[in-house]
Amino acid sequence: MIPIPLGSTPAPPDLSFPIQVQGQAGVKFQNWAGTYGSSPELFFRPRSVEEIREILELARQRGKRVKVVGGGHSPSDIACSEDFMIHMGKINRILQVDKERLQVKVEAGILLSELNPELDKHGMALANLGAVSEVTAAGVIGTGTHNTGIGHGILPTQVVAVSLLLASGEILECSESVNPEVFQAARLHLGCLGIVTSVTFQCVPQFRLREVAFPSTLTQVLDELEEHLRRSQYFRFLWFPHSENVRIIYQDPTSKPPCSSSSWFWDYAIGYYLLEFLLWISSFIPSLVVWINRVFFRLLFNSRVENVARSHRIFSYECRFRQHVQDWAIPIEKTKEALLELKAALERNPGMVAHFPVEIRFSRRDEILLSPCFRRDCCYINVIMYRPYGKDIPRIRYWLAYEEIMRKHGGRPHWAKAHSCTRKDLEKMYPAFPKFCAIREKLDPTGIFLNAYLEKVFF
Numbered sequence: 001m002i003p004i005p006l007g008s009t010p011a012p013p014d015l016s017f018p019i020q021v022q023g024q025a026g027v028k029f030q031n032w033a034g035t036y037g038s039s040p041e042l043f044f045r046p047r048s049v050e051e052i053r054e055i056l057e058l059a060r061q062r063g064k065r066v067k068v069v070g071g072g073h074s075p076s077d078i079a080c081s082e083d084f085m086i087h088m089g090k091i092n093r094i095l096q097v098d099k100e101r102l103q104v105k106v107e108a109g110i111l112l113s114e115l116n117p118e119l120d121k122h123g124m125a126l127a128n129l130g131a132v133s134e135v136t137a138a139g140v141i142g143t144g145t146h147n148t149g150i151g152h153g154i155l156p157t158q159v160v161a162v163s164l165l166l167a168s169g170e171i172l173e174c175s176e177s178v179n180p181e182v183f184q185a186a187r188l189h190l191g192c193l194g195i196v197t198s199v200t201f202q203c204v205p206q207f208r209l210r211e212v213a214f215p216s217t218l219t220q221v222l223d224e225l226e227e228h229l230r231r232s233q234y235f236r237f238l239w240f241p242h243s244e245n246v247r248i249i250y251q252d253p254t255s256k257p258p259c260s261s262s263s264w265f266w267d268y269a270i271g272y273y274l275l276e277f278l279l280w281i282s283s284f285i286p287s288l289v290v291w292i293n294r295v296f297f298r299l300l301f302n303s304r305v306e307n308v309a310r311s312h313r314i315f316s317y318e319c320r321f322r323q324h325v326q327d328w329a330i331p332i333e334k335t336k337e338a339l340l341e342l343k344a345a346l347e348r349n350p351g352m353v354a355h356f357p358v359e360i361r362f363s364r365r366d367e368i369l370l371s372p373c374f375r376r377d378c379c380y381i382n383v384i385m386y387r388p389y390g391k392d393i394p395r396i397r398y399w400l401a402y403e404e405i406m407r408k409h410g411g412r413p414h415w416a417k418a419h420s421c422t423r424k425d426l427e428k429m430y431p432a433f434p435k436f437c438a439i440r441e442k443l444d445p446t447g448i449f450l451n452a453y454l455e456k457v458f459f
């Protein structure tokens with residue numbers, strides 16, 4: 001691997017040999033929620049970096065663009081391509097485990113559901129994880145996946161080195177000490193700087209988490225926000241819109257033995273089936289949503305529940321419902337104002353319905369160029385609208401009201417999730433946006449890694 005300092009002109013790789021790797025025509029791509037999809041002209045499943053290089057060369061010869069898909073979980077068109085699509089499922093090895101420094105270097109296509117048990121074997125763990133684990137190392141960092149905990153950053157803050165296969169076919173290594181400027185871009189890369197071939201994570205010693213969940217009210221939790229943030233390392237809460245109901249969730253490291261007191265109703269999924277059916281009915285009678293939110297809170301979320309398990313088993317849970325989602329980050333001090341405005345907007349507009357839960361999480365500031373937490377501690381407010389039996393329920397008025405409130409309070413959108421921002425908006429929201437654009441233009445001058453989503457972002 002030859003590290004190339006930004007600004008140098010790399011020698012083109014020798015690709016005078018015939019191209020071996022085969023692409024498949026006729027493959028249709030759909031994201032996990034079934035909300036966005038595309039029909040790539042050719043779909044590739046390379047087994048090595050050499051094969052990816054060949055695909056890039058073929059794309060250059062034919063004037064095609066190239067998009068890598070990870071776990072396909074982004075609820076937007078960020079991973080879509082009508083040209084060449086690369087699936088990294090066969091580039092998923094663990095390359096190096098450094099037990100002394102608690103670091104692990106992995107190939108970019110490894111799923112977190114593959115990585116977590118491997119880390120278990122070495123007595124290591126990631127300090128924080130998102131809600132889903134069928135996602136790849138490069139995919140989660142690429143969109144700035146986050147969880148909660150004001151002492152913790154978004155997932156890319158756990159990355160200490162990235163290897164990028166550039167449009168030129170050369171490998172660029174970056175870390176805090178090697179190509180540090182590119183590193184702060186590559187940790188949240190949007191899939192537009194090059195193909196990530198490996199990621200090195202900083203881990204922590206393996207730990208168990210104790211999760212305690214209990215009911216509260218919106219007024220109470222907002223009045224006592226600082227206290228909650230102090231009291232629990234991974235504090236978050238769920239608000240049930242059209243009501244005052246809130247479920248507080250504390251997660252903290254513990255030495256207690258594993259235990260579970262989840263409700264049988266939830267475990268046996270009756271709740272899920274009933275909820276999906278009722279949500280489908282509500283697509284004909286929207287006012288039913290108010291009732292559904294209140295009844296389901298009483299049935300499933302109104303008691304105290306405690307679980308203890310390995311950290312990754314507590315962080316990640318099975319999400320069964322396909323859904324539309326928005327998740328903007330606002331400065332933490334705006335949390336109360338923004339949520340009360342969202343509540344008031346729903347009260348003012350009885351025809352505008354909001355599914356439960358609205359999930360409120362917190363993240364520490366960082367220096368990553370396109371991070372929603374760039375130089376500020378943040379509160380993420382995640383809103384959803386389910387798609388019962390794949391049916392879309394009208395959400396535009398809710399979405400617009402939400403976005404207006406988020407923008408007013410200095411919000412920055414989550415990159416994986418659908419938003420209406422263009423370059424003009426993003427330049428105002430993200431102070432380091434011009435710096436990221438300059439790096440992107442240098443690394444990918446012909447725009448081989450662009451797609452429709454990224455064109456909206458950059459042009």
Ligand SMILES: Cc1cc2nc3c(=O)[nH]c(=O)nc-3n(C[C@H](O)[C@H](O)[C@H](O)COP(=O)(O)OP(=O)(O)OC[C@H]3O[C@@H](n4cnc5c(N)ncnc54)[C@H](O)[C@@H]3O)c2cc1C
Binds near residue numbers: 069135137192
């Ligand atoms: C059920 C569910 C739960 C979720 N929970 C959370 C959560 O708790 N917190 C949160 O923040 N988000 C959450 N998300 C969003 C999710 O974490 C992000 O969308 C994440 O990016 C998905 O990873 P992926 O591997 O599926 O990436 P994909 O969606 O496949 O791709 C994401 C981006 O990364 C690029 N990419 C992937 N691999 C490479 C590579 N090797 N080189 C270059 N570019 C690459 C793609 O081109 C694309 O631009 C959730 C999504 C779902 C569906």
